[in-house]
Amino acid sequence: MNLLEKTFFTLTIIAVFISVLSGTAFAAGASDFVVENGILTHYVGSDPVEFGDLPQSNTGSDTVVNIPDNLGITVIGDVVFGDRPGISAVIIPKGVISIGEGAFGNCTGLTSVTIPDTVLSIGNSAFAGCSSLTSITIPDGVTSIGMGAFSECSGLTSITIPDSVTSIGFSAFGNCSSLTSVMLGSGLTSIGARAFAGTNISSPVITSDGKTLCYVPPELASYTIPNTVTTISSSAFLNCSNLTSMTIPDGVTTIGDYAFEWCSQLKSVTIPASVTQIGEAPFNYTGISKPVIIDQGKILCYVPVSYTSYTIPDTVTEINARAFANCKDLQSVTMPESITQIGDNAFLHCISLKSIKFPEAITSIGKGAFCNCNKLTAITIPRGVTSINEGLFQDCGSLISITIPDGVTSISDTAFYRCANLSFITIPDSVTSIGNRAFEGCDSLTIICSNGSYAQQYAIQNAIQFTTAKNVTPPGVTASPVQISGSVDGKAFVFNVYEIGGDHYFKLRDLAAALNGTAKQFQMVWDGTNNAVRLTTRAAYTPVGGELTSSGNHESVSAKVSIARLYIGDLKMGGAGYNIEDSNYLKLRDIAQMLNFGVTCDVRTNMVVIDTASDFNPTSGLK
Template sequence: MKKPVIIGLLSLALLGGYETVHLRAETVDAKSVSTVSEPTKPPADNPSDSKTAQPETEANDFEFHKNTNGTFILASYHGTAAVVTIPATYKGQKVVYISDGAFAQNDILEEVVIPDGITAIGTGAFASCSKLTKVTLPKGLTRIENETFSDCVKLKIIQLPDALTSIGESAFDNCVSLTSLTIPAASIEYGAFRDCIGLTEVTFTAKKLSIGAYAFLDCSSLKNLAFPQSLVSGTISTGGFGNCTDLKSVTLPDGFKTIGQGAFAGSIRLSTIYIPDSATELSYNAFHNTQWYDNQMKKSSLLVINRVLIDASQAKGHVIIPETVVRIEKNAFLLNKNITKVTMNTNVTAIASDAFFGCSNLKTVVFKEGLTKMGHNVFAGCDSLSSIVLPEGLTAIGNMVFYNCKNLKTITFPKSLTSIGYDSFYKTEWLTVQREENPLVIVNSILIDGKTSKGRVTIPKGVVTILNSSFKGNTKITKITIPTSVKTIQKGAFSGCINLKEAVLPKNVTQIAPEAFHSPSKKLVIYTTKGSQGEAYAKSNNLKYKYL
């Protein structure tokens, strides 16, 4: 299905206003060439010729808009020429821009020459030109906008200028006749060359390279990728080369750091990959459904690259993390229902988000000192866990780390833990027991939960942080008194407490996050001191306040 082409004018905030003018083009032959020169002054109207005169609009091939600085924009083309040379000047002034959709859906155009004076080409300018085979771009062009040549199914010849720095989203999407490209641009955005099924070879020359999500997805004939050996930094985002089914070998040079989710997934013939030491951010499924991945998993159920455990989806039973591993990557064990026990090593310093998400048969995790940080949802949904001892040295855990671990009864916290994400223990048996003992659940001076508290609540001295969403949706509290020890109230801490009428905030509170009291009662009054953060928050959120 063809994608809709957005046709319009680029915002002229920098270019100023404009006026509309037209330019006459000359038709040469059946396979015509449209060329442009300064128009001559038309003859004065002759009433006696009015019956035989042709309508002027039939010869007006180009429409221009004039900028306040005197330069011109090519707004649209109305001619029938197969070969078009766009004018570099009009009325002695430069033509600097081709507007959005100017040639879009032209089913006659076969070749276009764009002069060097043009510095920008708008969104969808040549989209769906079904016969366009050759394009000459200006040497100074720095960006090709979104969908500029999308669905130009016969486009074969185009040389990207050395000055080019970025290629927009879907710029060449479905240009099925392209076969070989040298790309100087550093930024290749979402779907830029998606479905270019004739493309066999791509050479990248930029020293800093960012390949966007699905940039070359489904380029099923792509066989050769060449990267500069002098690469300084490189990123391949989600699905960047997904389903490139003819790709057999890839050598990524030093400088590549990030290889995203599904970066090469589905490139089924890919059997050889060189991954440099610089690549330290790798997704768990970057190479799924490739020959290389299948071969690696035959060697070991733990796929470790550059000391990062990126995939353990096929691991079973008791998993001992190798001593070489320093980080467990996002989704590494995602939804693995075959593991029952994990023993960490002392070298693992970080466990990324969702690493063990949904491992429903995981019963035991043995941590070792050395771990300092856990991301979000790390053990969420591991409902066979019953006891956890977090290691000394751990300083931060993310949001919902043990969310919905229904049978988790005991948790031992290290003194080093100073940062806890919201709802980290929501729907655990541990939290249920803690609430029964005291509706204000506090860990290491962090108030993590107050959702079951009622009436007039006084937070005990010693609490330093009131956690994100800790009282969220509590409709039974009417007053909250905060002690002088509290320094921070995080986002959404009292969100949706619709019956909260009074909040006492001492001057010692130095940080009150946006939406800390989101959707409050209309009767809420903040009691605070003059010049305090409490006063500033009340004013910025149009809340009533009184001085203590």
Template sequence: MAKLSNLKKVELLEQTVLKKDIDEVKRILKEEAPIEFTARAIGLACRFVGPQMVEALLDGGASLSFILTPAFKRKYDCRIKRSSSYDEKIHFEYFLFPAYEVGGYDLEIIPDSERQQVLRILFNRKEGNMNELLYYAILYNDNAILNTLDDLGINKIPKYKADILSWKHGRNSVLYADEREIKWVFDDTIRESDDEVVLKMLSRFFTCMDVEQIKFSESFFYSWPSTFKSRFCSKILFDFFVNKTNMVEKVKKWDLLYALVDQNNVEGIRYVLTQQWIRQPREIKLLLSYAMKKENVTQELNDYILEIQTFIHEEESKNTSKKSLKDDKPLSVAEMKKVWGYKKQKDGTLIITSYKGEETNVIIPSVIGRGTVTAIDTHAFDTKAPRITEVLKNSRQEIAFVEIPGTIKNIPDRMFYAYYYDVHANEEKFPHASLKTVILHDGIKKIGSSAFGYCTGLESIEIPNSVRKIDDHAFYNCRKLKKIKLPNKKRILSDYVFYGCAFETFDIPEKVTEIPHGLFYGCNSLKKVNMPEGIEVLGAYALYRCAFETFDIPKKVTEIPEGLFYGCNSLKKVNMTEGIEVLGAYAFSECAFETFDIPEKVTEIPKGLFSGCNSLKTVNMPKGIEVIGEAAFEGCAFENFVVPDTVKKIGAQAFKNCKKLRNIIIPSNVEIDKEAFAGCDLLANEDGKIIINGILFGRVNQKGNSYEDGTDVDVIEPLVIDHRIKKIAIDRENLPLIVYREHSEEGTPIDIDQLSVGDEVYFGRFPQLEDYEMKPLKWRVLDVIDGKALLVTVDCIIGKGLDLQRHGFWKDDLLRSFLNNSFYKVAFSDSEREQIVLSTIQNPKNEVTNNGGGPDTKDHVFLLSIDEVEKYMPTENSRWASITKYAYRQRYAKRTFWHWELRTLSYVVFGNGRLCATGSNGRHNHCCLRPAIWIK
């Protein structure tokens, strides 16, 4: 009887253990010794069989110990893959824990009593790391194992894990791998378990470590805000986290206070007030204000708030009775310093550096003491200024009114600009949203860039006549700003000044002659702009996504700039004068025109001019048009189109996705770029090909969608170029997988009797170069037996794209479907197909990755398996394969190296012949195919 290989011995032992046949296990251990890997067999017995089997294995010489070498990884799959660059050894004693994930076995786990017996056996035999088991028993809240370990006197977790939990080594620890394991498992347990379970787990850990604190990184608190609120600040866990972890030193004070309110944790709030984490009455007021705004405040917390408020009111009444009435008098310099931070400038005037007050109605002083205020710093009202207190931050956010004196000549850039995206709350935040009124006094000369950006509460403002310039984005995204009065100055406006405002109508001052770029960009309520006759220039994207239905271009304008009306999806008519000479790219993209008359002087339809105008059915073009630009009519609703005789060029994607276009007439000498008609499905001929003037622009599949639009499995059918096609204009990234020219050869049979292993023969035809011409296909003979020969292509002949991604068994693989249908039918003549054997293909599981192979299949064409490669191509040199230029062009990932695919999951062969286990059921995008066949 043939002796079993090491791999087969291990398989036999594990299968017998799961059959619970103790006598047969003893026989295998004795007769098949030595067995080089027995750890998994013990782990399976610990989990699914029971103590008697564990004892039988240990008595027979089995052990949980093994050395994790690269060969062991590949052979026995005894590692946990953490990433592409890191994996770790499996400790099979962990199989004892029901919570430990063990895939691939649909069996019932043994009862707790038997697991306890197994643990005692392992302890007595000195198998497994008991301190490691204690760590996981605590983590998994496994009381049965915890009680047994306690009886056995195991009461400390491993020191290195305790050091990591207490952050002894810091972030740059040499134990980084274990640190990551704790991050994944320990942190997840805290996030996902009930408060009682978390408290029990952490308390147990604390008693099993000689440390003062369990420590967390700062990122933990802010990566999982819901954990911070619902766990650390809950009534059950708060005391533990304050006293036995580093929460207090890692978490921002106000984040902690707000989280306690969110959890209705009255004892926690009482604790932080007793410890004087906040002391000032205004700080306490801020906390109470936050609590009162929250929904679902408990009665207990509400009563406590009233109690604190009563105390604060009593204290304030005492202080108020001592004050004299000075409300009508100007503030003294000392009092001013409490409200304003300021500095003296070189000329003796003052610049305000910060607002420190609590008032929501703010009047910026023109004078402080004897100094005149002539400037204000850009960060004076910044809600995120360095070292700003939570109280001051809140005060600045609540400002509703600001009055700026005329002594300040320039309102600085971004003075009230404030915006951020709260990732945790998944919403936009506008810190100055409360600012509704701004009074600007005469004397101010300039409003800086983005000065009032994102002041989303501002509804109206009057600009004094002294202002000479409003810089770009000054009122950026003031989403409620509907009314503004401007001075009548020629160049007062800058680019994107009113981006995203809420105007419905707007009057441009009479002296203005130029509309700046993006002036009303995104003002999607703006229906009317009254422009003076003197307007000569319109800026690019000036009216982007506005709400006009009609628009009159001023008489002096000669050029429609880029994107002027882009996205104005209510715009149905634009009245233009005869003086218009140039139309800008995307000027009318996504508008609502049904018909459009191009002015007589225009000679070019620029890029994207009408792209997305899906109501546009008719365009009247003058005879002078010479160029139709890229994507000029993409997505329009034409049914018929006549290109003028004067047109010399049609750009890429010019008519892309014109789904209703049935007929188009184009002069024969016009230069047409790639994909000009991609997606024009109704232009396809009876073969489903879109061919215009001998150029192939796409192909329509059975579902009526063009391949360029990313359709599903139909895209793997071959595309044959017939005599009508002179050029392919489909973009390389969207080219169907198989493209080649027709051939009429009958094919040449092969005489099997003349073949020997290693011979190279020609059989069938397939493209080799980028010209798609069918050329004789070269094969290498791998085996000759019983009047049949196994052939594989010498080169990688097909580059696999996204449409042939592999998932699951070979039986259901798109690759298999493609090879046995499309490829089989077109690569071989009738006589050659008769010589190809319909073979039974075996699909065993991948022993390294433990991936199943699925049932046997019947195939004419197939890919080699890992077993066949190792049998017929035992060396790297014998597996080496080049790639044809045709295959290289077809590949989705255009890289300088390539792999060739096997039908065994998780395996590829590099072009240089090296065999590689991918560790995944998926496939590499840069893989190629070397088809194989049996012939008779």
């Protein structure tokens, strides 16, 4: 052995000796890595494990992982190095463009990581829980930082986001308790909620262009938002429990989801007319004691949880997502005819709400809007609604029966999930899509549908009882008798109606008798063969007895959803309302719309006024 060889051998022995003493292992062998189509899918390390085994403690203490650059790796796969506390350093080779979800999650001994400038994205929770990581350089070229990417990295003290980054995900740096400073790049267009929540940053974080307020330290008792700000990010003021009031400056147009959540001492907020977009539950768990309405009175975005009833102003056209969420004492809500849209989870967990009357102008009811309203017993879905969204009536355990109106085309997954007492649902032929779990947990359900319809096929495929019989009797709901004064073209009448779920239902034959002799008179006959009520317009009505008279019963009775169909001539108009004591009862505004005559309610005298010479007006304010 020559001198050079002896020297190299000696140095090698010394290096190995030092490595053993220090507990450091170098993993660079190609056999330690499993690569499939450019994706690093598995790391074996110094102690090989079988696929599927838990990877904890399968590497020695202070292991440095130097990923070879000759394996063609472009993606670090999900959870490849996850839960290995022995890894102290990682060198990622050039050519890697993506770091997968949880790739280094909970590597609690990791103190150093080298990310090449070829990386474009850092996945969700990629370095979450790496509590020994005190610094990291995010290279210019990265465009997205995923949800929780560096969450719980309690050793991080500062971070610089390069200009190339356009999006930072939910809680990306959440609970980085030692993080005191952050510098945001100029390319950011999206910052997720709680991105910096639970950090030790002592001053507000605003994007470099001054337009987006991302974070306000929770210890602040007051704060003046700069006039340059146009967007308040989701959860920006989270847990600012010392904040008592806030004036949002002119120029702000958007307030994100949960923006002021858990600002428990916040009593007042001034919102300028410039704000036209507002996220879900922006004032959740604050001390604000009055409803918050924005956009010149159009969007109702918050109602205090202490409210037991509320009449929505007639300027409102939209109920925002979670506006009434967790109003557990809310028993009644009066909606004006101006409302066209109800947002996601709008009435979530309103467990005391027993009934609600929808305006006919509504065309959209969001996901989970009435989830866990477990005292709701009766619902009439407006005709303009075309889809029953996910979780819409989930856990409404008191719902007994419901009729889906003609025009609805889809019933989404979990729409009626765990409505344990739902016994009958009438589904029209217009429905062509029903989610797999739409009626899961509705063990007593019978679907009423047409022979050969999509609903029938769905019932068969999902082993749900169904019937196409035309004389099926759905269970009843409570109908309370009410007397309403009215007039038809100036002639006075007294109508004996029933109130069901906040709506007033008029006996169809009473209306036929009252309209007889006018331009809107109609004849009505029962078509037993087709289970239909048929109206003939401009034809004189032939009384059958009992019209416009009281039954003398002043007690509530049982009303059943009518399975009969209503026709005007040969045109099918939909369901025939409720059947009460063998008579059909419908809402007056529905008949007015079908026959096109004017009807209003004089609030001063509580009198219904029918004018057959005028056209139907959907914004007439009729309840």
